[in-house]
């Protein structure tokens with residue numbers, strides 16, 4: 383995955399979450415509640431030693447796919463109401479509140495603890511990322527079987543594939559075969 387471009391900061395966090403699964407080639411990183419716990423603790427979204435259940439895992443994956451759906455709109459895809467509803471539900475369940483820190487900066491923080499709170503921190507990350515001018519560079523690969531979240535560093539924001547080496551070339555080959563058949 384080293385050749386696939388990653389973003390920094392909060393956009394990078396959102397991207398990393400969406401890319402915990404490689405839909406096309408595998409693997410799925412969030413295979414069980416323990417794996418989810420490790421992922422969330424490693425990124426400071428969840429305190430250590432908290433219980434993560436199977437329904438938590440199911441919710442976390444649903445939220446991840448809802449975020450993927452919303453990122454898709456940066457690549458021109460339709461936004462599905464279900465994805466929006468899932469994001470709103472996670473925000474409500476975590477009881478996100480505006481907080482002003484001692485540094486004078488505003489942020490969204492969950493009142494809920496546990497995994498609901500961690501999901502709230504992820505929604506807050508999406509919220510903050512969306513306000514960043516680079517958000518529109520976070521896109522989904524144009525290959526319907528891939529849908530990897532990549533950061534488009536091209537000058538005119540015109541990249542469509544996670545990497546030309548894999549999906550772009552695969553798509554070109556597909557187009558070539560189609561044209562060849564028609565000829």
Ligand SMILES: [Zn+2]
Pocket residue numbers: 523524525528529530543544545548549
């Ligand atoms: Zn791809």
